[in-house]
Amino acid sequence: MTTEPTTNNLLEKYYFVILVSESSSTDNERAPLFEQSFLLIKADSQDHARQKVLDYAGQPHGFENKFGDRITWTLKQILDVRPVLYDSLDDVTELYARFVDDLGEAFTVSNDP
Amino acid sequence: MSPTQPLIAATAALASCGDPDDRNADPAAAGTECASWSLYVEGKHIRGDQIKRTKGSIYYGDVTSGQAEGLDVFGIEFRNATPTEPSGVLSSFRTEVPVGVTGTYRGYFSIQDGNGQSYVAEGSGSSSTLNFTLNEHTSTYVMGSFAGEVFVMGSSPLVLDYVSGVFEWSSHGCAAIWQDCESVYDSCSNHCSSASSDALEYRGCWTACADDYGLCTAQSCLANENLDEIADTFISRCRQAKIRQEFPSQLLTSRLGDIKKGKDADSKKAWKLLNDNRFAK
Structure with missing residues (x-):
């Protein structure tokens, strides 16, 4: 009896994306707040992935908090768009890595995604 | 005294x-x-x-x-x-x-x-x-x-x-x-x-x-383990008050499970806020 080989290529054609958003408020005394997001995006190419990011997060999004202030979130920058490192999901799967010269660089915005 | x-x-x-x-x-x-x-x-x-x-x-x-x-x-x-x-x-x-x-x-x-x-x-x-x-x-x-x-x-x-x-x-x-x-x-x-x-x-x-x-x-302050709890109650119990400045007001009365399932941008933002340890007590 033969069995079909199991395929685990769940991450094929997925791209790993890092983006940063910033919120603003009608309350001028509110401290600034940023959000760093990590996304997995299924796409045919890097440009396609980037377009999907813009479709997903490119438009400002606002709401009111309980104090009546208007909070608006805006995409500040797409930090990186890359194919995931491996196609399959294992017990431990590394999706993304980047090398930096110093620790501070790991937390700064990259300008050449 | x-x-x-x-x-x-x-x-x-x-x-x-x-x-x-x-x-x-x-x-x-x-x-x-x-x-x-x-x-x-x-x-x-x-x-x-x-x-x-x-x-x-x-x-x-x-x-x-x-x-x-x-x-x-x-x-x-x-x-x-x-x-x-x-x-x-x-x-x-x-x-x-x-x-x-x-x-x-x-x-x-x-x-x-x-x-x-x-x-x-x-x-x-x-x-x-x-x-x-x-x-x-x-x-x-x-x-x-x-x-x-x-x-x-x-x-x-x-x-x-x-x-x-x-x-x-x-x-x-x-x-x-x-x-x-x-x-x-x-x-x-x-x-x-x-x-x-x-x-x-x-x-x-x-x-x-x-x-x-x-x-x-x-x-039990993990949001994912409290899906039946009302957001306002969960925030009072497990999160700092300042999260309310960032939280969509209309979702304060929603259950965490409903917020998690929500597909709209407000629900997604609220779910991320509830899960971020930055606001944990």
Whole structure:
């Protein structure tokens, strides 16, 4: 009896994306707040992935908090768009890595995604 | 200190615990005082479910007058939601505990097991002693254990037995204390299975159980483990107040599970805020 080989290529054609958003408020005394997001995006190419990011997060999004202030979130920058490192999901799967010269660089915005 | 100062402070403490006349409130509702406890006495496991305050489930007052007139006495009283039913179980104690201090204390304690049997311990003026350990003690949350000797009321001559257990109380409703902790109650018997009928051993094992219970409660601040809880209640219990500045107001009354399932941008933002440890207490 033969069995079909199991395929685990769940991450094929997925791209790993890092983006940063910033919120603003009608309350001028509110401290600034940023959000760093990590996304997995299924796409045919890097440009396609980037377009999907813009479709997903490119438009400002606002709401009111309980104090009546208007909070608006805006995409500040797409930090990186890359194919995931491996196609399959294992017990431990590394999706993304980047090398930096110093620790501070790991937390700064990259300008050449 | 002037005589009026403790009275004012005690009034404030009572006010933080709600109106004493809320005895008909739903103990399962968020925002209502709620307590839960489990104990062993005379080989019987007595466990309180849906317990609510009847006449001040937690208070600070003067033990000599029985009223809240000072700050030197801590008291707590648990009663089942239907205390007039034959199965209604009452457990209460009050002991000398300075506000905001944790430790081990002696005090008065009484239990009715629902079948007409009562057990009473007197911290002073009699030979029985009962020790309480408050592992957590704030104005909104109390958790601890107790163990010691009690009189088996009605026995002749009067018999001393051992009692031990854990208790927990929250002013934020049952959802704040009954997350995934019910199994911890069951594990209390495991903690104490090898203990001899000695009050100190009982106290040790039930304190360990109380620690587990507190740990369980702390872990329940993961949003994903509290999907039935209302966001506003979860935030009060587990998140810093400043998260409300960032949170969509219309979702404060939503359950976490509904927010998680929400596909709109507000729900997604709210779910991310609830999961970010930046806002954890």
